[in-house]
Amino acid sequence: MPDAHDANALSDAPTPFHDLDAYVALPRVSGLTLSPDGSRLVTTVTTLDPTKTRYVTALWDVDPTGDEPARRITRSRKGESSAVFAADGSLLFTSARPDPAQADDDDAPATLWLLPADGGEARVVATAPGGVGAVVTAADTHVVSVTSSLLPSARDLDHDEELRAARKKDKVAAILHSTYPVRHWDHDLGPARPHRLVASLADLDGDGAGSPLAADDDPRLDLRDVTPAPGVALTETGAPALSPDGRTLVTSWYVPTPRAGIRSTLVAVDTQTGERYTLVDDPGANLGSPVVSPDGRFVAFVRETLTTPDRSPDVTLSVVALAPKQAPRSLTRHWDRWPTAATWLPDGSGLLVTADDDGRGPVFHVAATGGGIVPVERVTADDAVFTDVQVARDGSAFYALRSSYLAPPEPVRVELRDFLAADEGAREPVEATLLRGPVPASELPGTLVEVETPASDDVRIRGWLALPEGASADDPAPLVLWAHGGPLNSWSTWSWRWNPWLLVAAGYAVLLPDPALSTGYGRDFVQRGWGSWGDKPYTDLLAITDAVEARDDVDATRTGMMGGSFGGYMANWMAGHTDRFRGIVTHASLWALDQFGPTTDHAYYWEREVSATMAAEHSPHRYVGEIRTPMLVVHGDKDYRVPVGEGLRLWRELLTSSGLPMAEDGSTVHRFLYFPDENHWVLSPQHAIVWYRVVLAFLAEHVLGVTPDDDAHPGLPETLG
Known part of the structure; x- marks a missing residue:
């Protein structure tokens, strides 16, 4: 991790993560x-x-x-x-x-x-x-x-x-x-x-x-x-690209598919006449993120294959001539990583490409010329994620935002000239130089370590573990397992919305693991969990939790679990399959998969990926009677990706059908935090404060065993009363 943000050297003063008002500011x-x-x-x-x-x-x-x-x-x-x-x-x-x-x-x-x-x-x-x-x-x-x-x-x-x-x-x-x-x-x-x-x-x-x-x-x-009567064609196209001379606009263009679906093609639009032709139409894939070469002759784009219930996606970088009826060429077919964004080098000889990789997001160099297997070389040495890559026109350097779990996004410069001048195969990754950005990094309330363990099938499972200051064998920290959303995602970088340091400041060790279905470990790693969410993703999470609980600075007797979206699905699945956690927080979670599929905002994605058998066998609602763990359910009414009906049904069935039902006097150990005007993430500042305060109060009560009237209990916002 970058020395400039060494979390081991902390002052005695509280950090912004100890005060939710200071944090949201x-x-x-x-x-x-x-x-x-x-x-x-x-x-x-x-x-x-x-x-x-x-x-x-x-x-x-x-x-x-x-x-x-x-x-x-x-x-x-x-x-x-x-x-x-x-x-x-x-x-x-x-x-x-x-x-x-x-x-x-x-x-x-x-x-x-x-x-x-x-x-x-x-x-x-x-x-x-x-x-x-x-x-x-x-x-x-x-x-x-x-x-x-x-x-x-x-x-x-x-x-x-x-x-x-x-x-x-x-x-x-x-x-x-x-x-x-x-x-x-x-x-x-x-x-x-x-x-x-x-x-x-x-x-x-x-x-x-x-x-x-x-x-x-x-x-x-x-x-x-220049796009009259587009219908759904530009519904969610992402950023288009203009040719250097401004004569051509290249953009994703959605077309209908059977059973009320859509997929994206790539089109070129004449900016003077509005005439449009299809640049690439691949019936088996979605095409997007176009970037035009500096000489205006080629377009690089990301190709993501359409999924099936048995087959996870394959994401590659391709290039095609900017002219009608040209055949595209894959640049990364043999690279077992998924490109997320690409930027041309000034001379058009190659591209700088970002991709998830082992809990990081480096910049890679991909050659655009030559035939056969195209070499892919790592450019950045930092243990961090890079985004918004901007290349100087003389090719001497590029600029980007760098972030990790030790620092939020900050502008950096990466020298490129010597890297490109070195012989292919002998190039060494380059350390980024931190620029004088507008926001200084904040002190963190603990330390960050990398953890890993073999899974049941001997596949390596890794993650980040954030530990509170002072955690040791003499004073082990209670643990919170936090499952990420996606599911095609990775705990690789800073998140203002899902921030582990707020829990660390409250004394918890926070485990951020990447189980099956996580990106950055190759396609086979994703395929391990494809179509069977309750299988390898579940056992992977348990395996790495076991490994972390074996540490002498972690208290295995006080463990909680939380997750949002797909992580919320995993929280619900955990609740019905193990009693090892003292409390579980489930946010914007999938509960009844047969109900979720037709009601999510893009149901055709779900229909492509999930068979009726998978939806039946891996639906958490079927195991509600096995739940013996107190649960905090959180949902926003404006969430169209995971509709609020999932949270409402989960809440009702917890109270009526779980192993911890509502008592005759109406009391329950479960809680439901409902946001009428929030979406999938809960974004407004004061609602974010409410979210964390309620979560911390719930964990304190059930994981730490602190009663609500105890001075050590974080308490609930008065505005909830």
Whole structure:
């Protein structure tokens, strides 16, 4: 782990993790964009607003050399996001801050703003009735593309505004669907659908020449819709890509499949005419995350095979010529890792690719030229996860956000020139250099160690163990096993929402293991648990818990368990199959698999992956009568991925059918924490505080044996009463 964040050297003062109010107020860094000349890095910092009830974002400059401190460059009550540099060095971003040309409206959608390269005040350059977002720019021209939602019958943006005004005036919220899906995570889909709009920043100066800010008046971009009548095609496409000359937009494009499903193809759209052709259509896979090569000739993209009840996905990086009717070529077919994002090197010879790997997320180099098996080489040496990779145009270095369980995301520089100059096969991974970011790292309340054990089939199972300060054989710490969600996921990096250090500050050791189905260990490791969630994932978790409980600094007699989403499924399955835990917390959890499948927001995924036999044999609800462990059930009503019906049914059956039912006087050891206006994660600051306080109170009562009226009990928020 990086020495700069050694958790062994702590002061005597409490850390922010000892105080939930201080924790939710910690600034949070996300996103990174590099200016064309390499002189500026811009990141986003999220902070708590004065009411302490919502978060607001601002943009900060980070010095790429690391010499100068970071400085804030935007400030507003609404916040700013989606920052990206234009070809001339101007900075584009989206914000719902008041438009000086319009009357103030707290419900106004996000607009596109431009901050000139040579300084000055930001100004609005584009608006749309449905708001703008997901900004992308061309590397060599003034072309910009944004997403905006339009009502299906809207002829253009002006007509869309009229239709929206009519719906608002008549208080119509109804949506008439003819396609599927109708919901996504925490929001309804429709009636408006995402479109892709394009414009040229050069139009802002009146004659198409010079700086976009040469005019003294207040011109706006002419946003042109290049994806009319898209239907569900752009429902969840992720970030598209513009060719360097701005003439072509490459994006995922969803098409229908049998039994009300969809899958993504890859299309190319002419930004002048709107003409579209299919770049790649693979009936057996979803295609996404396109990136266009610097010379505009090729597109690299991620291919993920469609699953079946017997076959887990295979994720690879492919490349195809940016022209009609070209055959794609896989670059990583023989690499047993799943690429998550890719960035071209300036000369087009290869790509920098991120992927989960053994509880980390390094950057790898993948050659884009040559035939046969393409070599994949690790670039970064840090035990960390890297995201938002930005390559300098001279190829000398790249910048990224680095995070781990020892530090949240922070901007770093990685020298690349010597790595690429070395002979293939002799290249050594490079340590990242921490830049002077806008947020200093906080002290941690304990230490982090790596743990592993062989599973029942001798497969290595590993994870992270966060230990409280002072845990020892003389003072062993109680243990909480925390199962991750996904299930195709890994406990590899910092999470503001699922943060083990808050439990560590309360005195617990927290085990974060990667059982079968976890990513970063190869496809066979995923396949071990495919279609049998209650088998290898369950026994893997028990095996590594056994190994950790054998440590002399862990108290095996005081152990709890918790998990969210798929981790909540594992919590429910554990509750019906073992009595070893003193208390179990299950958040946004799957309970009755036959009920969950048709009601989740994207039921076709479930139908592809889960057979009726699997749903019957591995459904936790069938074992409710075996539950002898107190459970805390948590669910948000706006959770469409795991609908609230799962939590409601679990709660009812715990009280009526478990081995610890409700007593005749109405009392119960179980608890149900319900959030009417939260989604899958519970994101608002005060609700996050409630979540952790209730969880800590429940664990204190059942794992530590502390009674609620004891001074050592953390207590519940008064706002719950």
